Structures are given as C-alpha cells and as structure tokens.
Amino acid sequence: MDMTKTHEIKAKKRDRLGSRYARRVREQGGLPAILYGHGEKPEPLTLDSKEALGHILAGEKVFRVQIDGGAGEQTVLLKDIQFDYLGTNIVHVDFARVDLNEMVEVQLPIHLRGDAKGLETAGATLLHPTSSVSVRCRVTDIMDHVDVDITDLDVGEALHASDLKLPAGVDLESDPDEVIALIQVMAEEEAEGEAVAVEGEGAEPEVISERKEESEEGEKE
C-alpha cells in the first residue's frame, strides 16, 4: 500500500453516547465511530458520513484521523464495520490506533483471475467457499486485495490458502488448508428431490421427549 495515498478524515469528539444520540448524529450527516488501541482510553468520534463512507466503500483500510481540538494526527486502521439490519447502510465503524511499522492482522479480499480450464467441462462450477484471507503484515505493506490465478485449475482440483503467492513481509494467518477455489461438477439434485417427495409426504420427525417417557415406563414395568 502506498502510504502517500492514505486519506485524511476529519473527526469530532462525541460526548453524548448511546443509541439515541448516535441516531441523531446520523440524521445530521455524521457517522459514529470509536478509536481505541495502544493502551489509551477509547475515544468516541463523529466522522463526516459522506467523506468517510467514500473511502471505506472504496476498500481503504488505513486513514489519518484529524480530531477536532485533539492532539495532532493519528494513523488508524479500520477494524470493524457495523451495518443496519438490511446490510445497506453503515451505522458505525471501529478504528484502531496503529504505528506505520507495526505488525497488524487484516482480512484481504481475494480476487480470482483468469478462466479456469476445468470450467470447459459441462456442469462444472467454480466454488470459492471463502472470499478473504487473514494475513499479518506491517501497516505500510497492507494490500488492497490478493490476486489468485486460477487458469490451470481443473475439475476436482482445489486451491488452498497455502497456495497463495503473498509478497515478502506478508504472512498468512488463515488456516493453510482453507479452500480458496475449487471446481466441482454439480450433481443432479432436483430429480432425486422430487422422487423422495412422494415417499416423504406425511412423515414426522422423531420426538426426543416422547422416547424418554416410553423408556421410563418400560423401566417401571
């Protein structure tokens, strides 16, 4: 990551806390946030919603926060994002204080590149059970995403986290056996499903409590 591209975000201290006041902040075009870390006291902040969301939605992770009336500029790492119940709007963000040379753990999105040769087989589907990996690196080395070339991936083959080519200074924290991409020929499920439906009509699940009663009665006899 090029640190010259790190954006500055202006913030104000937030004195009144709680959901009611946070909602008022949002109504006035602000975004509630919290800044913590480095053994210092957590600081509730209000960001300018339009400015902050522009950067966050673009996938940026490291910012320079200028707190109004506070002590200078602080480098922060985006740690968490809270959404509303529909997952449409960001309602709160967490920032952690960091030094530029500090080792941090971050989640990086995975971008699959190329057309896998296995996809030419009829019914073959590319599955990627995980869309991000956890890595440990210096703040200055944080990448926007991890590119994975899947051109040589054939049917039945899988790419694991350990196969990722990460630059020097970036260590994998996720499970090395975690599957990143895999090509599978999907089984025909629907025909089986419909056939069983006739047999399954009117079936009832096993009742655990009833079975206990029966066994107790049996013991008494």
Added chain:
Amino acid sequence: MPRMPKRVKFRKEFRRVRDRKATKGNFVAYGDFGLQSMERTWLTARQIEAGRIAAQHFLRREGKLYIRVFPDKPVSKKPLETRMGKGKADVEYWAARVKPGTMLYEISGVPEDIAQRAMVRVAMKMPVKCRFVGRRVSA
C-alpha cells in the same frame, strides 16, 4: 421434498411473538449473491422447496444454490368445522421464521445477470417482498 427436522424435542410449539428485525443470517455469507427478505413471515417448507426447484430448473446444474433458512417450527391447525377446545390440533406444516433482512437463498459460481434472473424466479415463489443483494464490504 419439503424439509423438516429429523428429531425434535417436542411435537408441537407455541406460536410465539414475531420478532423485529434480523440481526443474524442477514448478509451473504456463502455465495456471491443472495435473496433477502424485506418483510417478516413464516416461510413454509413447501415454499422453500418451490423456491429451490425454481432456481435449480433455471440454473440447470450451473452454480451452487445455498438455502439459508430451515423450517424448524411446527405449525398446527384445527380441521374445518371443528369446535374450539379439545386440545391443540395436529401439526399441519413446518415453517421457518423469517424476519426483515433474513437471507433466504444464496448463489455462487454464476455471473451476476444469471444469478439475478434465477433469484427473480425464486422471489415469485416467496410470500414476501424480496431483494437481490451482493456481498457487502468488510473491514
């Protein structure tokens, strides 16, 4: 085949108060795109199955469909022209509790336009207003 639990602790259940909004199971977790409920309902096992069939007929063995809801709630119903009383009626169907925001289905392994067309067909089978969504930004 409509799904139902294999084992349950009790045969019948109270109706319970319908909760407010989804605080879990409300984002695309397994696939690339999803169908999200905008309203609350008890989604019956038959409706879930109808949605699955609609999607799989359209996808024709392409992509993977994930069903994010499971009908674990037994719903009982008294027969017609029956007087009140005489105990709780037999279980009529199984339903999944769906709140506004609940992710119903997810699809992976197909382009966005195909996924959207499949989800439109699934949404036709749903008793609630739904919307097509993608993965959300993460920290």
